[in-house]
Amino acid sequence: MLKNLLFNLFFLAVLANLPAQNWQPILPGTQHNFRHSDSTLISNVIKIDSSLADVQFLNRVVADCDTCSQPAKLYNRSQFLQKTMQPQGNSGEYILAGKDTFLLKTWAEQGQTWLFDQKNQRQATVVLKTPVFVGGLGLNPDSAKIIELTGGHRIILTKNFGLTRFPDFKNPGKFYELVGLPEQNLGEKLPGVFDFFDFEVGDVFEYSSEETKDFGQPDLKYGIEKRIVLQKFLDSDTLVYKMDVLNFSDAGWVKNWWRDTVLMKIHPVFFEKWVENGLPNQYVISFPDQFNGFDASRMTFLNHPFFGKTKMVGEFSQAFQSLCGNFKTIEDSGSEILQCDGCTAFHRAFSVGLGLVSEQIGCFEFYEMKSLTGFIKNGDTTGLISPDDFFTKTSEPKLPQISMKISPNPTADFWNLEFSEPLAEAANLLVFNELGQKIFQIKLARGDFKTQISAVDLPRGVYFLEVLGVKKSGRVKIIRF
Secondary structure, three states, X not given: OHHHHXXXXXXXXXXXXXXXXXXXXXXXXXXXXXXXOOOOOOOEEEOEEEEEOOEEEEOOEEEEOOXXXXXXXXXXXXXXXXXXXXXXXXXXXXXXXXXXXXXXXXXXXXXXXXXXXXXXXXXXXXXXEEOOOEOOOOEOOOOEXXXXXXXXXXXXXXXOOEEEEEEOOOOXXXXXXXXXXXXXXXXXXXXXXXXXXXXXXXXXXXXXXXXXXXXXXXXXXXXXXXXXXXXXXXXXXXXXXXXXXXXXXXXXXXXXXXXXXXXXXXXXXXXXXXXXXXXXXXXXXXXXXXXXXXXXXXXXXXXXXXXXXEEEEEOOOOOOOOOOOEEOOOOOOOOOEEEEOOOOEEEEXXXXXXXXEEEEEEEOOEEEEEEEEEEEEOOEEEEOOOOHHHHOOXXXXXXXXXXXXXXXXXXXXXXXXXXXXXXXXXXXXXXXXXXXXXXXXXXXXXXXXXXXXXXOOOOOEEEEEXXXXXXXXXXXXXXXX
């Protein structure tokens, strides 16, 4: 009881020192995290993107296009508070405009009534002005107004935190509740890189992978990888995991088993910006450094039945299923339609405490997928985990090694790769980051004896270059400084 009393006194003191917000619905420079009443996770994020004169523009989202003749998304869609918020002088009145238009009188006193929504003839009445408990934030604002609307809908507006409840007019009885203000360290926030890669010593992760140039053809390659966390430590502001990695691959003509110890380094600069900063239903670029410039449709935040809290860009699909997940960048400034880019499938998903859990790319002549199939967290096993001795077989040797030299290494611009003799067969040159994620791939022809690889667009760090042919392979560590 005393502890709760001290907390309440402390919180009231904090409120007393907050600058007066004059009952603004959305606070400038603040991200408002809302949760729909049917959801257990943050479903909408609303913030002021920009302002022009006295018009404040709210962030937009991407939606499915149900009326398009081919797979497409609709860009520039408003959320439940519409597209713009415009204060009407110093009256405390705001017009929220988009597909619908609302009039919100934030300074209205108890008992005052006005026309909130002319199109749907909804009246608004302030029925109570009082201190109120904001459940989503676990806080007690100093003042709040409860506004009843025609049809039984309810709005709650607070002086210091803006709107804390707003109706879902498309679904009677449903609503959006404010559950987090990250800039004020209040309530819930969307997970970031350090939340996704929150491992402990002893955790185990097993992945399966498949890749082929043409699905159904004999070049299908299948693999299983098992990672065991041996050590966890901080290197400056980088989280580092020492991991025991066991790997098996079956390329049809040869099977390989190997074991190694690697360092996994976790820092937001190692990841695409959407992983750390992506907002629900936001249109994001998934692979900004790829030669073909893949654009992703929507970033979603969902509760996956196997992986738990998950951020995903693209669309979940079955192995090699034809489902468009990539959409073209807008070319016509007047259009809000994002057309499918023609590739069959794409998604990448990260889950809290599990890291990268699923990815799939299927585009014309190349298909690749990887999925977390089992894991051990806090001693509890979920899914399938192979025994260690499965990865320690030596019945089939590794491919003979290609002799090659790379220089300069480290470099800031280009690596020059030279082979001791011309390639006897066509091969693929692949570059991976320290997480084992493929950065890019190029084809090498039979007879090639040297090539140049650009490092200009790569972040600083350690990478691995692999040359993979049917009969020989080679692998070398490269560094970009």
